[in-house]
Amino acid sequence: MISQSNWLRVTPSENIPSLEGRSVQIGGREIAIFNLHGRFVTIENKCPHKGGPLCDGIVSGTTVVCPLHGWRFDLDTGLAVRASLPACVTTFPTRVEDGVILVDIDHGSRIESEETAASSLAQIRLQD
Amino acid sequence: MKRHLIVVGNGMAGVACVEQILKLRHDFEITIFGDETHVNYNRILLSRVLAGEKSADDIVLNDIGWYRSNGIQARLGVRIENLDRDRRLVIDAQGQATPFDKLIIATGSSAFIPPIPGVEKKNVHVFRTLDDTRALLEKARKGCKAVVIGGGLLGLEAARGLQLRGCEVSVVHLMETLMERQLDPTGGAYLKRKIESLGIRVMLPQQTQALLGNGRVDGLRFASGEELEADLVVIAAGIKPNVDLARKAGLEVRRGIVVNDHMVTSDPNIHAVGECTEHRGQTFGLVAPLMEQGKALAAAITGNEGPAFTGSTSATKLKIMGVEIFSAGSIDDSAPGVETVRYEDPSLGIYKKLLLKNNRLEGVILVGDVSEERHYTGWLREETNLAPHRKHLLFPPPAEDAGLEIAEMPDSEVICGCNGVTKGTIIDAIHSSGIGTLSELKKCTRASTSCGSCTNLCEQLLRAVASDFQEETRTTLCSCVPFSYEQLREIMRGQQLKSVQEVLNVYGNGKGCEVCKPALSYMLDMLWCGDHEEDRSARFINDRVHANIQKDGTFSVVPRMRGGVTSADELRRIADVADKYKIPMVKVTGSQRIDLLGVKKADLPHVWADLGMPSGQAYTKGVRMVKTCVGTEFCRFGVQDSTRAGIELEQRLENLFTPHKVKMGAVGCPRNCAEATVKDIGMIGQDGSWQIVVGGAAGKSVRKADLLITVETTELALEACELFFQYYRENGNYLERTYDFVERLGIEKIRKETVYAAEPEKKKLLDRLKRSKALAKDAWLERETPAHATQFVQIEAIDKTEKAIL
Numbered sequence: 015m016i017s018q019s020n021w022l023r024v025t026p027s028e029n030i031p032s033l034e035g036r037s038v039q040i041g042g043r044e045i046a047i048f049n050l051h052g053r054f055v056t057i058e059n060k061c062p063h064k065g066g067p068l069c070d071g072i073v074s075g076t077t078v079v080c081p082l083h084g085w086r087f088d089l090d091t092g093l094a095v096r097a098s099l100p101a102c103v104t105t106f107p108t109r110v111e112d113g114v115i116l117v118d119i120d121h122g123s124r125i126e127s128e129e130t131a132a133s134s135l136a137q138i139r140l141q142d
Numbered sequence: 143m144k145r146h147l148i149v150v151g152n153g154m155a156g157v158a159c160v161e162q163i164l165k166l167r168h169d170f171e172i173t174i175f176g177d178e179t180h181v182n183y184n185r186i187l188l189s190r191v192l193a194g195e196k197s198a199d200d201i202v203l204n205d206i207g208w209y210r211s212n213g214i215q216a217r218l219g220v221r222i223e224n225l226d227r228d229r230r231l232v233i234d235a236q237g238q239a240t241p242f243d244k245l246i247i248a249t250g251s252s253a254f255i256p257p258i259p260g261v262e263k264k265n266v267h268v269f270r271t272l273d274d275t276r277a278l279l280e281k282a283r284k285g286c287k288a289v290v291i292g293g294g295l296l297g298l299e300a301a302r303g304l305q306l307r308g309c310e311v312s313v314v315h316l317m318e319t320l321m322e323r324q325l326d327p328t329g330g331a332y333l334k335r336k337i338e339s340l341g342i343r344v345m346l347p348q349q350t351q352a353l354l355g356n357g358r359v360d361g362l363r364f365a366s367g368e369e370l371e372a373d374l375v376v377i378a379a380g381i382k383p384n385v386d387l388a389r390k391a392g393l394e395v396r397r398g399i400v401v402n403d404h405m406v407t408s409d410p411n412i413h414a415v416g417e418c419t420e421h422r423g424q425t426f427g428l429v430a431p432l433m434e435q436g437k438a439l440a441a442a443i444t445g446n447e448g449p450a451f452t453g454s455t456s457a458t459k460l461k462i463m464g465v466e467i468f469s470a471g472s473i474d475d476s477a478p479g480v481e482t483v484r485y486e487d488p489s490l491g492i493y494k495k496l497l498l499k500n501n502r503l504e505g506v507i508l509v510g511d512v513s514e515e516r517h518y519t520g521w522l523r524e525e526t527n528l529a530p531h532r533k534h535l536l537f538p539p540p541a542e543d544a545g546l547e548i549a550e551m552p553d554s555e556v557i558c559g560c561n562g563v564t565k566g567t568i569i570d571a572i573h574s575s576g577i578g579t580l581s582e583l584k585k586c587t588r589a590s591t592s593c594g595s596c597t598n599l600c601e602q603l604l605r606a607v608a609s610d611f612q613e614e615t616r617t618t619l620c621s622c623v624p625f626s627y628e629q630l631r632e633i634m635r636g637q638q639l640k641s642v643q644e645v646l647n648v649y650g651n652g653k654g655c656e657v658c659k660p661a662l663s664y665m666l667d668m669l670w671c672g673d674h675e676e677d678r679s680a681r682f683i684n685d686r687v688h689a690n691i692q693k694d695g696t697f698s699v700v701p702r703m704r705g706g707v708t709s710a711d712e713l714r715r716i717a718d719v720a721d722k723y724k725i726p727m728v729k730v731t732g733s734q735r736i737d738l739l740g741v742k743k744a745d746l747p748h749v750w751a752d753l754g755m756p757s758g759q760a761y762t763k764g765v766r767m768v769k770t771c772v773g774t775e776f777c778r779f780g781v782q783d784s785t786r787a788g789i790e791l792e793q794r795l796e797n798l799f800t801p802h803k804v805k806m807g808a809v810g811c812p813r814n815c816a817e818a819t820v821k822d823i824g825m826i827g828q829d830g831s832w833q834i835v836v837g838g839a840a841g842k843s844v845r846k847a848d849l850l851i852t853v854e855t856t857e858l859a860l861e862a863c864e865l866f867f868q869y870y871r872e873n874g875n876y877l878e879r880t881y882d883f884v885e886r887l888g889i890e891k892i893r894k895e896t897v898y899a900a901e902p903e904k905k906k907l908l909d910r911l912k913r914s915k916a917l918a919k920d921a922w923l924e925r926e927t928p929a930h931a932t933q934f935v936q937i938e939a940i941d942k943t944e945k946a947i948l
Binding site: 022023025028033037040041064066074079084 | 659682683940
């Protein structure tokens, strides 16, 4: 069953520069919103390795690299890329309305396996 | 008695043909007439000369020694005007006649100038010869408005060259799409986007009706009535074969001089080769077929067995760095029975299209990725049955290793398309001449001497076959931009690239990663001294907020404390800041400074303001500090004022960035209390002199620094430090500490190119340092003028946890 969505207004989109991330405290969580050339994506702001602030990482394509020890996560799936151990972060539905970024904080999703990642990634990329 | 062979034309086709003749048994005495005053040069690379990537000397194919050692008489700057076939004489512009037994006409082609009123005006040029190029170079100035008429290969190359010289360039083309003879409309559209992304304006379709201006051109008028301002006009509207000499002599001439498969004209004693010829109804404008013609001609004229020329598939490649275009064969997809296979990726700008007929390749168009070009040329030439390859037409099956692919290649496969050098020829040359390096191979076989796109293949072959192969050391920065640091510096400088994204778009995968982005950022900053587009997203977080990220996401703040000298006032401010911002730890560092640890990002600008001290750059690859001892000031052993010298050195270099961090030390006597011998740059005071040492380390590696020089005065000591510092900035690879740098280059070379360099060279290094320093700023001033509104600000959500009302 799908529960009702809870889209929260976060911040004007111009507050997040292109190819950078910013952290926000919201709904008892700390999230990191990224601007991928005008497309906004949201993940939890905590690297599963040692808790690094992913919002401060360098963006490479559609991935972000944790500033502490270089773990890399796909921003669409939340899945760790080329990691020695399987790992992931939660991703949150994100959209922009009237220049304001909205995040559905109650519908974060975690993909724990490669196969589910592949199929959901394919879907996400199709929509782009 | 030897027969006299005259070659009219000293261009690529004529001389290449003579080179082929020299390889065969012959009884000729050879004279070459050329109306240009230059020795034979590589015309294909003129656009590179215009772009500043090569000098005129770099493109010489046969220097004067070649003519001499082969007994060839070169008559340069002499134009042959007439040909007396009955008496077998050529007659030059002065009326002087020279007899021949055999004649080769290799007069090439000239720029076609469309009949537009005003083409005779000043500053209207063509782009065909070295002299044309030089004339353009004289006129091309920063801000000059240049218009190129013609959106073909040459026009686009000229446009890019002029743009790199600082001109504002527009390309005006008569047709709907660029390079329409080589590309379909889709390919043309991809090319247009790429050219526009370089900053060149493309105007299509636009018919030029007149060139305006009083004596000197100042604009163009189009058929549409629109006008366009221009200080300089380059006409690149195509070429026309130079056939006047042949026509006047009564040889059969249609568009070109008509030749048979042995390159013989309608007169059996007269041959022709190159762009002036017409063979089976076709004329030529590219190098590869001319080389094949030359071989056929050489065999025929010397009476040796050899290949006949039966025509050639035309292949074209655009030579603009970063704009990869390849086209070969027929691109007409409306022909009956032709099917097409295509692939496109608009965001990467890649477009590939193959035209097939009965499982044979008819034509190919590649935009954005030409790596498979060689396969396609092979398939075209061999008319390979592609049925077994149908699944891998656009992308090759992954090779298990690179060497395998080259091993499987047949000996007849052409490696160098420009000069027609096969794999077999290269292997023979390697074995018979004991070749071990690429440059030897170039000299011996001419492979890879024209457009250079087969360089990688040649190297692979050398690696596989040559027993004493020596590779030129070359490490690429990263797979996102697969070039060496040296190449990248040259590319950025030569192509005037000033942003990370631009470099990635033109030379890389368009994305970049955490390895290459900071490296490219450094290189741009070093090369352009602040006159570049700073892109914070390409920087590591430390360089976005000018503080060092800690394990919990907070930051550390180290203010500059030059030479490790502070004051009661500064210490009081530091203490107040520690209290005010509840800083969890205040620590004395190993570099004689104070570290405030655990600062929140949002507090950084306030902490800096309250400290009132500049950034100590402890977070970045840049100038850290100069650690000093008390020198002559208080120490009873001190023989040099190391404290003052250290502070001076720190002041001269602070706020600059370097390939990796630079820690320095200055000590007042050889007791070395501030450990100058294990610093990147150390000043060691002695009685009456300073020793300057470089490349020391006491971290992950421990290395005693090498002596750079011993000098008498403090000023000379500081200058030696500056010379090494700037040399390291310019030649060090990103993330290469001085201890690796010194070992890689060797201290002798470094000495020779810094402290022992000629005065003008030293001055240049110091001038570049001075220029960078003049533009370098204390990064902490961004507390007042942040790079972005939320650079340090913690964003607060508009809706908190309550349900949003939308």
